[in-house]
Amino acid sequence: MARDFRETLKTKDFVVTAEAAPIKGSSVERSLEHIELLKDKVDALNVTDNQSSVMRYPSVGVCLLIKEHGGEAVLQVTCRDRNRLAIQADLLFAWSRGVRNVLCLTGDSIDVGDHKEAKPVFDLESVQLIHLVHTLNSGKDMTGNELSGGTDFCIGTTATPSADPIEPQLVKVQKKLEAGVDFIQTQAVYDLDELKRFMEFVRKHDQKVKVLLGIVPVIGAKMAQYMNENVPGIFVPQYIIDELAQAPKGTGINKGIEIAARLIRKAKEDKLCDGAHIMFIGKEERVPEILEAAGLL
Amino acid sequence: MIVAERKPMEEILQMIAPYKKVLLAGCATCVAICWTGGEKEVGILASQLRLARGKEGSKIDTVEATVERQCEKEMVEELRDKVKGVEAVLSLACGAGIQTLAEVFEDKPVFPAVNTTFLGSPEGEGVWLENCGACGDCFLDRTGGICPMVRCAKGILNGPCGGTRKGGKCEIDPDKDCGWVLIYRRLEKQGRLDLMRKYYPPKNFRAVKRPGKMKAIKA
Numbered sequence: 001m002a003r004d005f006r007e008t009l010k011t012k013d014f015v016v017t018a019e020a021a022p023i024k025g026s027s028v029e030r031s032l033e034h035i036e037l038l039k040d041k042v043d044a045l046n047v048t049d050n051q052s053s054v055m056r057y058p059s060v061g062v063c064l065l066i067k068e069h070g071g072e073a074v075l076q077v078t079c080r081d082r083n084r085l086a087i088q089a090d091l092l093f094a095w096s097r098g099v100r101n102v103l104c105l106t107g108d109s110i111d112v113g114d115h116k117e118a119k120p121v122f123d124l125e126s127v128q129l130i131h132l133v134h135t136l137n138s139g140k141d142m143t144g145n146e147l148s149g150g151t152d153f154c155i156g157t158t159a160t161p162s163a164d165p166i167e168p169q170l171v172k173v174q175k176k177l178e179a180g181v182d183f184i185q186t187q188a189v190y191d192l193d194e195l196k197r198f199m200e201f202v203r204k205h206d207q208k209v210k211v212l213l214g215i216v217p218v219i220g221a222k223m224a225q226y227m228n229e230n231v232p233g234i235f236v237p238q239y240i241i242d243e244l245a246q247a248p249k250g251t252g253i254n255k256g257i258e259i260a261a262r263l264i265r266k267a268k269e270d271k272l273c274d275g276a277h278i279m280f281i282g283k284e285e286r287v288p289e290i291l292e293a294a295g296l297l
Numbered sequence: 298m299i300v301a302e303r304k305p306m307e308e309i310l311q312m313i314a315p316y317k318k319v320l321l322a323g324c325a326t327c328v329a330i331c332w333t334g335g336e337k338e339v340g341i342l343a344s345q346l347r348l349a350r351g352k353e354g355s356k357i358d359t360v361e362a363t364v365e366r367q368c369e370k371e372m373v374e375e376l377r378d379k380v381k382g383v384e385a386v387l388s389l390a391c392g393a394g395i396q397t398l399a400e401v402f403e404d405k406p407v408f409p410a411v412n413t414t415f416l417g418s419p420e421g422e423g424v425w426l427e428n429c430g431a432c433g434d435c436f437l438d439r440t441g442g443i444c445p446m447v448r449c450a451k452g453i454l455n456g457p458c459g460g461t462r463k464g465g466k467c468e469i470d471p472d473k474d475c476g477w478v479l480i481y482r483r484l485e486k487q488g489r490l491d492l493m494r495k496y497y498p499p500k501n502f503r504a505v506k507r508p509g510k511m512k513a514i515k516a
Contacts, residue, residue, distance in 0.1 A: 109460065122451045131496070132499075158459060159459070163457075168478050175494070179496065
């Protein structure tokens with residue numbers, strides 16, 4: 001059985017989680033394969049919530065599958081699709097069924113997804129959501145009503161160390177830290193100096209929070225350039241793009257895995273952060289290769 | 298001011314297809330200022346309709362009239378004689394104006410020729426920017442006079458989302474500024490960044506009980 005993630009965060013030197021994106025549809029076989037493959041290799045599987053505003057099988061559904069199969073799940077909750085009543089109800093449900101960890105996010109814009117005409121909710125945002133989870137943890141709902149049975153979620157959130165400009169983002173990170181989080185997973189970071197600067201800021205405000213370095217393997221020079229131009233908050237340095245460009249044809253993915261593993265290994269060896277969170281969407285079956293190359297298996 | 302934009306021509310033509318004599322009613326206030334529904338635009342639309350219908354072989358008679366404020370019943374009353382003489386009215390006013398006109402002339406079909414888009418102000422020549430969501434619970438004292446409810450695409454209250462693009466642009470449109478980066482810069486300039494560092498609890502989205510209705514408080 002997987003260990004309680006809050007306990008893992010407290011006791012393990014270098015924590016590793018992986019993202020599990022629910023499928024679009026009701027056939028969960030592929031999710032089950034990923035769960036079986038990864039549940040004993042990482043400390044928790046982190047399940048996205050209508051990722052990139054694309055409608056999918058629910059995060060809580062995959063979290064329950066993970067629990068049923070002996071893994072540890074992190075429930076991602078965004079504020080895009082549900083108002084404060086729905087979010088609270090869903091959190092109570094998740095807790096009652098054994099989900100113990102929640103990642104609080106604002107959520108991508110409706111405009112980037114596949115239901116562009118939907119009404120965006122954003123009744124709350126990430127900082128308010130963190131406060132909300134603390135309130136449920138205290139046995140009350142948002143308006144102060146007593147709950148018959150509250151929650152005791154381990155709370156995480158995200159941060160974007162490569163944002164430009166960074167200062168407004170750091171104001172928000174500070175608010176998240178003040179609200180109280182057990183862990184932060186970063187957006188993909190490729191420049192470890194950026195991670196160092198981010199850690200300095202975090203440690204000024206919070207000595208205890210665990211920071212997991214976000215890893216998104218880049219599998220080709222073109223993908224890296226595309227990400228730099230189109231994905232907000234991501235910056236792939238030129239030397240990585242060059243390295244990918246030099247990889248023989250058809251081996252980009254192997255090079256991407258090698259670079260990802262190198263970043264993790266370096267972050268671990270130099271004690272730059274407290275762990276890594278691997279987001280290899282659509283290529284989950286290759287996550288073990290990253291773990292192995294990073295010396296984490 | 299209220300900003301609106303003209304509906305696509307095909308949509309307008311479809312709405313008034315059954316009618317041979319139509320009044321085009323403009324408004325000389327907000328929609329005139331945003332180049333959508335004033336006297337000039339009424340004239341342009343009237344000639345475009347006549348041309349299009351002429352081509353189709355189903356000629357249309359157009360009557361043109363623009364009132365000072367189409368959202369006021371007394372001003373709309375001025376149109377009574379002209380309305381009598383037509384089969385339908387095509388209004389180029391904002392939604393408030395269209396509804397006032399439809400209420401005053403209950404027995405006449407009234408159609409919208411524009412889409413009302415937002416409350417805003419001119420940013421430059423021919424460019425208007427949304428800057429008020431009419432939420433009924435003004436937050437501008439905490440944000441240097443920049444509204445996060447509408448200047449941020451997600452309308453969030455505690456700082457930027459993680460989607461801010463390079464140079465402080467919005468996740469959904471590189472041509473639009475991130476509202477929270479604007480707020481940060483304004484507050485920084487004023488030496489009031491402490492306001493942004495404060496936590497703001499979830500907003501009261503029921504500050505205005507919809508549908509809104511306000512009674513003047515007499516002094």
